[in-house]
Amino acid sequence: MNVSAHIEAVHAQVRRRDPGEAEFHQAVTEVLSSLTPALERHPEYVETGIVERLCEPERQLAFRVPWVDDHGDVRVNRGFRIEFSSALGPYKGGLRFHPSVNLGIVKFLGFEQIFKNALTGMSIGGGKGGADFDPRGRSDGEVMRFCQSFMTELHRHVGERTDVPAGDIGVGAREIGYLFGQYKRITNRFEAGVLTGKPVAWGGSHARTEATGYGTVYFAQEMLATRGHDFEGRRVVVSGSGNVALYAIEKVHALGGLVVACSDSSGYIVDEDGIDLELLKEIKEVRRARLSAYAEAKPTARFSARGTVYDLRCDIALPCATQNELGREDAVALIKNGVLAVAEGANMPCTPEAVQLFHEAGVLFGPGKAANAGGVATSALEMQQNAARDQWAFEETESRLAAVMRNVHAQCRQTAEEYSGTPDDYVLGSNIAGFLRVADAMSAQGIV
Numbered sequence: 193m194n195v196s197a198h199i200e201a202v203h204a205q206v207r208r209r210d211p212g213e214a215e216f217h218q219a220v221t222e223v224l225s226s227l228t229p230a231l232e233r234h235p236e237y238v239e240t241g242i243v244e245r246l247c248e249p250e251r252q253l254a255f256r257v258p259w260v261d262d263h264g265d266v267r268v269n270r271g272f273r274i275e276f277s278s279a280l281g282p283y284k285g286g287l288r289f290h291p292s293v294n295l296g297i298v299k300f301l302g303f304e305q306i307f308k309n310a311l312t313g314m315s316i317g318g319g320k321g322g323a324d325f326d327p328r329g330r331s332d333g334e335v336m337r338f339c340q341s342f343m344t345e346l347h348r349h350v351g352e353r354t355d356v357p358a359g360d361i362g363v364g365a366r367e368i369g370y371l372f373g374q375y376k377r378i379t380n381r382f383e384a385g386v387l388t389g390k391p392v393a394w395g396g397s398h399a400r401t402e403a404t405g406y407g408t409v410y411f412a413q414e415m416l417a418t419r420g421h422d423f424e425g426r427r428v429v430v431s432g433s434g435n436v437a438l439y440a441i442e443k444v445h446a447l448g449g450l451v452v453a454c455s456d457s458s459g460y461i462v463d464e465d466g467i468d469l470e471l472l473k474e475i476k477e478v479r480r481a482r483l484s485a486y487a488e489a490k491p492t493a494r495f496s497a498r499g500t501v502y503d504l505r506c507d508i509a510l511p512c513a514t515q516n517e518l519g520r521e522d523a524v525a526l527i528k529n530g531v532l533a534v535a536e537g538a539n540m541p542c543t544p545e546a547v548q549l550f551h552e553a554g555v556l557f558g559p560g561k562a563a564n565a566g567g568v569a570t571s572a573l574e575m576q577q578n579a580a581r582d583q584w585a586f587e588e589t590e591s592r593l594a595a596v597m598r599n600v601h602a603q604c605r606q607t608a609e610e611y612s613g614t615p616d617d618y619v620l621g622s623n624i625a626g627f628l629r630v631a632d633a634m635s636a637q638g639i640v
């Protein structure tokens with residue numbers, strides 16, 4: 193069978209077998225559309241059904257999460273854990289708590305995670321999980337009871353050598369704490385390496401909180417350097433105002449750039465003085481309030497409930513909110529305003545149409561599975577520290593993170609050059625480099 197026909201057959205099977213999972217189909221399409229040159233060089237991967245096996249999760253868990261709210265009413269959510277690939281190590285990937293979570297979204301995230309994790313060069317497989325639970329507006333007690341119920345089911349599937357969850361949207365240090373406490377109580381083990389993203393005081397790694405945002409900026413810095421640019425004096429917009437966005441802003445400022453805007457689901461703020469990170473953290477992390485509170489507190493800022501940060505003139509855009517937030521019109525506006533580089537801090541924030549437009553316009557584009565790999569890479573560093581019952585200094589951990597990001601960037605370029613002659617094609621480079629590492633391990637491990 194020729195390679196294109198093989199890829200199309202796998203693709204058709206995914207669409208037929210998983211109807212209605214739009215985001216999963218999108219993520220699969222994006223990867224498969226890069227793989228032809230790799231499979232032409234490796235016909236053995238076609239013969240052993242590597243692509244077909246990779247598109248089918250090793251295990252998919254969906255479960256009921258019942259809990260009682262502050263009024264004494266019973267609530268029922270749906271929990272998921274998709275154990276996608278263990279070819280390179282224990283399943284690894286975050287948990288997302290958000291009302292939009294469904295099977296297709298968790299599968300898209302798990303699928304992306306396989307290649308992202310492979311690109312880091314560390315020993316971690318791919319997985320993802322979550323629930324359609326909305327932590328917003330819930331008391332700490334409600335969040336705790338939800339997390340305890342979630343872990344009461346999940347504990348039988350996870351473990352430091354089996355499956356290691358972490359945070360994602362809606363899951364931060366508070367949730368990881370409650371999840372860990374319940375796991376410890378049920379298993380009667382202080383198994384530090386079962387979850388990552390723990391607070392530094394009891395088994396967490398320095399720089400894990402900052403890692404995804406910092407890593408995205410390092411990746412953008414590497415891309416810019418290939419054209420003789422850097423962040424100094426550059427105007428930057430960031431979407432989102434969660435963990436990834438906050439630390440992307442911090443690192444851009446440290447490198448001499450100016451972040452003039454960020455957003456949340458209610459709208460966006462513009463502050464021509466540069467976003468005041470301490471104020472933003474206070475509003476989003478302590479008060480857990482909406483972004484309009486920033487403009488109320490700071491006279492130089494304005495809040496807008498309409499439009500997006502991409503309407504603003506900028507040199508660099510860092511989408512750090514959520515999937516498919518940056519569409520065709522946003523890409524057109526960014527290109528018109530002369531954007532130099534776009535690096536995805538979130539998972540799949542740019543639609544395929546937007547990515548195509550960046551490609552055609554020659555805008556440097558860093559796809560999430562490469563650009564945001566710093567978070568999970570630092571999770572793998574946390575696992576190493578837990579296994580050794582050790583804790584490294586912040587500087588030590590951050591310099592390892594920076595080295596991983598430089599390496600991910602170099603791998604993407606070398607692979608893109610080798611397979612397409614175009615080193616700037618980071619989409620093709622990341623997909624093929626990640627795929628080859630996983631495919632090689634799968635080949636060696638037989639048909640499992």
Ligand code: GLU
Nearest residue numbers: 285286358359360568571
């Ligand atoms: N949720 C993050 C991601 O999308 C981090 C996962 C982890 O640290 O395991 O990569």
